[in-house]
Amino acid sequence: MSVTAPQGFRASGVVAGIRTGAGPDLALVVNDGPRHAAAGVFTRNQVKAAPVLWSEQVLATGKLRAVVLNAGNANACTGPEGFQTAHATAEKAAELLGCGAIEVAVCSTGLIGSQLPRENVLDGVAAAHAALGADAAAGLAAATAVMTTDTVAKEAAHTDVAGWSIGGFTKGAGMIAPSMATMLTVIATDAVLDAPALDAALRPAVRVSFDRLDIDGCMSTNDTVLLLASGASGVVPDAEAFGAAVTDLCKDLARQMQADAEGVTKRITINVTGAADEDDAVTVARTVARDSLVKTALFGSDPNWGRIAAAVGYSDAAVDPDRIDVTINGVLLCQGGVAAGDRSAADLKGADVLVEIALGLGDGAAEILTTDLSHGYVEENSAYSS
Amino acid sequence: MSVTAPQGFRASGVVAGIRTGAGPDLALVVNDGPRHAAAGVFTRNQVKAAPVLWSEQVLATGKLRAVVLNAGNANACTGPEGFQTAHATAEKAAELLGCGAIEVAVCSTGLIGSQLPRENVLDGVAAAHAALGADAAAGLAAATAVMTTDTVAKEAAHTDVAGWSIGGFTKGAGMIAPSMATMLTVIATDAVLDAPALDAALRPAVRVSFDRLDIDGCMSTNDTVLLLASGASGVVPDAEAFGAAVTDLCKDLARQMQADAEGVTKRITINVTGAADEDDAVTVARTVARDSLVKTALFGSDPNWGRIAAAVGYSDAAVDPDRIDVTINGVLLCQGGVAAGDRSAADLKGADVLVEIALGLGDGAAEILTTDLSHGYVEENSAYSS
Incomplete structure (x- = not known):
């Protein structure tokens, strides 16, 4: 179980024709609420991909309705045209979900320096919206669609005795360094928490998990970790227990990335x-x-x-x-x-x-x-x- | 031509049985004067090999009569026993040359963490003293004896129209990084210069040559660059011309190291x-x-x-x-x-x-x-x- 383990979330993964070769390459994660609080941590690389520049603006609002992710193309070093593509992607998802584009984050991973084929992405968003599901298979489909050189999908989930759940997925198998990696991570929870509380849990968790994974010292232009809360469980968690759960989940995902790093034998x-x-x-x-x-x-x-x-x-x-x-x-x-x-x-x-x-x-x-x-x-x- | 190109220098390279396998592994460079001014630049690694700790003391005097170098063992992480071996090596050479141990620098390269076989080294110093020569073959013998994974000896020399010469050799083919490498370099000149003038020429030269060679980001425990002046030409060089000659020589040697770096195809x-x-x-x-x-x-x-x-x-x-x-x-x-x-x-x-x-x-x-x-x-x- 992964991002669909908590109540209030749907996900999907579809073939959008972005990556070379066959296979799914576009994922959608939707928070159906009732709440839409969110926090995010992004790459510290000075060269930031267009979706990072867009999503940083989105996260400044502390609110997130959905996340669109693609593999096969990083949409980095693509200038104003690349930024317009990221924006158009968010607008397309927002139109389908009946929300504002500023409520939709976008994440990309893959080759740096070539334009993301916009029409493929927009058609992919429509297909992903049609394919949304709330079961484990839907979560796995999203986790699978963001894989690049990863050989396995990477998921983790936890249900707390207090009645709330947390789950997520990650991708990344190289270019992994200080302050994360070519890694995209989406974590969902149905706990009742506002954006500052999510941020307070996420930053220290990232610091001792993804930030402590260093495969090759290379820092990506696209690294993104998002934490979304639907509040659907109706349970306000103990802050310490929630923080520990986020940290454990991030460490679990980081260990999965280490085990699947490019060319690893040890x-x-x-x-x-x-x-x-x-x-x-x-x-x-x-x-x-x-x-x-x-x-x-x-x-x-x-x-x-x-x-x-x-x-x-x-x-x-x-x-x-x-x-x-x-x-x-x-x-x-x-x-x-x-x-x-x-x-x-x-x-x-x-x-x-x-x-x-x-x-x-x-x-x-x-x-x-x-x-x-x-x-x-x-x-x-x-x-x-x- | 290399370290024996300038007047007043002799060199040799012999088999001392330090390295695994056959081949020369101990070199001696002697400055016969009439002057014995010297300057040195050492690794900035906080873990310094015993010969670096010893030679830093020697160079503090600004005077150098001879240099003993060995390959096959770095004499690093060897504690007081390793330092005593470096000291005994200098004493042995001093005894043979009729000078003080504090006038003899020692350089080592090779495996870190095992004791240098002292008797082999001392016997090697005696053999190297007996083999000293002032011709190009003697310089090449010294340059060859310090090779580790190097595939070719690395030498350079220059004779100035003003009547003085400079020449030297280097070794190093990996673990090459900021502030030099597992590199040992000895440069000789017959110009008339005191220690501060040599230092003023050497530091900026190293900064734009060896310090700008970065093969794998690994900084060695043993890096040493020494510049010795015999004054045998009787010519006081123009400071700017001498500085430029030292820089050119160091850049030439650095390019030779780049071309011979471990596993290089580009x-x-x-x-x-x-x-x-x-x-x-x-x-x-x-x-x-x-x-x-x-x-x-x-x-x-x-x-x-x-x-x-x-x-x-x-x-x-x-x-x-x-x-x-x-x-x-x-x-x-x-x-x-x-x-x-x-x-x-x-x-x-x-x-x-x-x-x-x-x-x-x-x-x-x-x-x-x-x-x-x-x-x-x-x-x-x-x-x-x-």
Whole structure:
């Protein structure tokens, strides 16, 4: 179950002929209310795709009736014509739903720099409107239509004992970096919450989930995470419980993205403790997660802690070279900055690798999820224009 | 001709049994004077190898009689024992040359985290001392002994019409990043110059040469560039001419490193103009140079300017998305942030790729040299522990 798990939501996914090849490529998510509160988090890239520029305006109202998403074309670097296409897409959905265009967000993902075929999109919106459903299959259809190099649809849902539900889907399998990715995420809830409450739950959740997933250090022009609340359950949730549910859901979706990242053979967790503060812990973990020499060593199942120590050293965080401990899959390999134990004791043959780095300076801790740098990554990103 | 091109220098390269497999792995460069002025630039990595910690102390005196270099082991993350090995190495050379240990710098490159076999190194220093020569073959022997994954020795030399000469060698083929690389460079001159004059020539030269070479964003624990002056020509050079010669030599060596980088199939130059200032230009060029999606696209000979625009956008520099122009191999593909011209007109089949990015904001300009991200890079760095 995904975005249709909560009451008050319908979804669909259809073939609009935007992407190369067959397959669905346009999704619609509709909030049937009675409430239409919403919050959003967008890419920090200075080059923002047209749908991001449009949807940022929409979300400024704190109200959202529907979301149109497409795969196959990012509608980025497309100038005024691209913005008009995003606007026309929202107008088309609004006309069908009997609301204003300013109540419809638009998300795109795919190739940067070519115009989105407007007529295909508008026809696709009409087809998606006709195909709307409130069951699990409808949610899955929407989650499937936004896939690019993803190999599986990514959904999650949770029903709280207090009587409200939350569910959503995400896409993204590469170009995933600080402040999200080529990722589009739509999360729905039937809890009774206003826009500021949704925003207060969503921002910290994104910060410790999607923002801590760093596949290749590349930040997209299109990243969007939306949270919509219908209020259809009639239940006002406990703020803390709701925040925890949003965070858990985002972390679940982020782990699914990590597992499906382009060319991945290892799911790597970089866990940093003992940093001066949390920011420093994130900086160290992210630097190690992005280091090409670390990523290729782990692809080769080589517990090369020296490359990890070198990456810790060139991070912008405060570190004491004589206090660095590095543990890989439970085996302490570097203690106080020098070799400890037997490298061959660290078994990296499995798909999961846990790198623990203790800095011995303070209480700052953070975890970054990443993957190895494999032949598959090179193949996928050199053979395929995206 | 290389480090032995100027008068007053001898060099050698011998087999010391440090690296796995056969081949020379220890080099010695001696300045026979009459002067012994020197300057050095070292890695900014907070995790510094023992030879860097030692040599930084040596260079603080502004005087250098000799340099011992080894390949096969970085002597990094080796604690007090590693530092004692670096010190003992300098003492051994000093004893043979009749000078103080504080006049001998030590450089190492290779695997991080294992102790350098001290006896092999000390025996190697004795053998290298016995093998010293002042001809081109001796310089080449030294340049060859420091190679790791390098496939060719890298040398350059220049004789000035004013009567002084300069020459040097470098090694480094990966882990090359901001503030240099796993690179060791020794440059010699017979000009009459004191340590502050050498320092004043070397720092700006490194800043626009080795610091502008960014293969994989990884900064080494061992990077060292040394400049030694014997004064043997008896000529005091024009400061500007000498500075230009050092810069040209460093740029020549940096281009040789780019051409020999691990797994390289494309030599890529990222040229940024129109930035608010030079720092911003470097930031943009470096961000694009490091972007895995850009590097894999160029490996695939795909002029994917959209990925370049996205990387420009997430750099920390000031950019206006509506003013970005991107030209690849002379073909304008993006103008004012949107598609311009025909992608297929940009021919990327050759080994050289020039990416020109114009930001339209100011006069800041900079160039970064990099390479593509290929199967060869992944293969070399996953199959080989370094």
